[in-house]
Amino acid sequence: xxxQRLTGQFDPADDEVDRAIRAALNQAAPxxxxxxxxxxxxxxxxxxxxxxxxxxxxxVLALGFLGELTHTVLPPPRTNSRSQTTWIVTSVxxxxxxxxxxxxxxxxxxxxxxxxxGGVELGKQKAVYPKIDTADRNLSEHDLGEVEAQR
Amino acid sequence: xTNWSSIVRTYGPVAFDTAWRLLGHVADTEDVVQETLLDxxxxxxxxxxxxxxxxxxxxxxxRAIDRLRRRQKAEVAPHEPLAGVSDQPESMAIxxxxxxxxxxxxxxxxxxxxxxxxxxxxxxxxxxxxxxxxSISPTAVGVALHKARAKLKRMLKVENPAG
Numbered sequence: 001x002x003x004q005r006l007t008g009q010f011d012p013a014d015d016e017v018d019r020a021i022r023a024a025l026n027q028a029a030p031x032x033x034x035x036x037x038x039x040x041x042x043x044x045x046x047x048x049x050x051x052x053x054x055x056x057x058x059x060v061l062a063l064g065f066l067g068e069l070t071h072t073v074l075p076p077p078r079t080n081s082r083s084q085t086t087w088i089v090t091s092v093x094x095x096x097x098x099x100x101x102x103x104x105x106x107x108x109x110x111x112x113x114x115x116x117x118g119g120v121e122l123g124k125q126k127a128v129y130p131k132i133d134t135a136d137r138n139l140s141e142h143d144l145g146e147v148e149a150q151r
Numbered sequence: 152x153t154n155w156s157s158i159v160r161t162y163g164p165v166a167f168d169t170a171w172r173l174l175g176h177v178a179d180t181e182d183v184v185q186e187t188l189l190d191x192x193x194x195x196x197x198x199x200x201x202x203x204x205x206x207x208x209x210x211x212x213x214r215a216i217d218r219l220r221r222r223q224k225a226e227v228a229p230h231e232p233l234a235g236v237s238d239q240p241e242s243m244a245i246x247x248x249x250x251x252x253x254x255x256x257x258x259x260x261x262x263x264x265x266x267x268x269x270x271x272x273x274x275x276x277x278x279x280x281x282x283x284x285x286s287i288s289p290t291a292v293g294v295a296l297h298k299a300r301a302k303l304k305r306m307l308k309v310e311n312p313a314g
Binding site for chain 1: 156159172180181184247249250252253254300303304306307
């Protein structure tokens with residue numbers, strides 16, 4: 001094992017890796033990106049919430065019920081396209097779930113039979129037929145007699 | 152009482168620079184910096200932190216390498232608009248391609264080698280500082296660095312046989 005191996009130093013001829021390192025170090029971040037990141041990180045750090053919960057909270061708030069709160073309490077969502085896509089997908093998914101849940105609840109109420117004597121309820125009234133007492137022969141005979149008389 | 156806000160302001164840029172050099176993508180870097188600071192915040196709740204700079208570099212490196220690997224799996228190569236110190240667009244494009252190849256290669260390294268290499272060249276720590284940060288011996292740092300460079304050299308040549 002030589003000194004090079006212990007220190008990680010390589011001879012100047014081995015410059016492929018060095019050139020790549022220099023290229024990465026020379027790549028400058030866009031103007032203001034660092035300051036924006038630090039400002040946002042400081043704001044989030046003050047909230048002390050795990051990042052995933054922050055995202056969920058922001059998306060729930062952004063659904064519209066407490067839209068104003070999104071901008072007053074929480075830092076604005078970042079403007080990069082990937083996080084915006086995630087934000088939109090999550091919001092649309094939450095909205096669809098809410099619509100489906102509302103639909104299921106409505107159908108359940110709609111099909112619920114109306115109780116006799118009950119108050120006005122949502123949904124159509126199911127027909128409630130009177131029970132026919134088949135033992136009541138007089139009623140049957142009377143009805144037949146009327147039909148025959150009409151003929 | 153630790154002033155958390157002043158720690159973020161003082162050492163946040165260090166975490167940003169380390170993550171940015173490894174990732175080369177603003178949104179990914181923002182995520183990594185936030186995750187790093189929250190990790191540090193949780194650690195601070197459990198124990199006293201003596202060296203915030205070293206800790207944030209280590210955490211940022213760890214998180215950035217994880218993100219590089221996830222990016223690799225997803226086969227996503229995000230690009231920022233060209234911005235570098237070079238005035239020549241062509242040389243800037245070549246430099247960026249070279250940096251991206253290096254990042255892809257780092258994602259393929261074993262954990263220790265990737266961490267040591269990244270802390271040495273992107274976190275700008277010395278070998279003894281890396282040894283302290285990773286709780287390994289300086290000799291182990293040197294060996295890991297040597298192996299990392301040798302592997303990266305091979306990988307960069309495979310990706311660019313003409314070079």
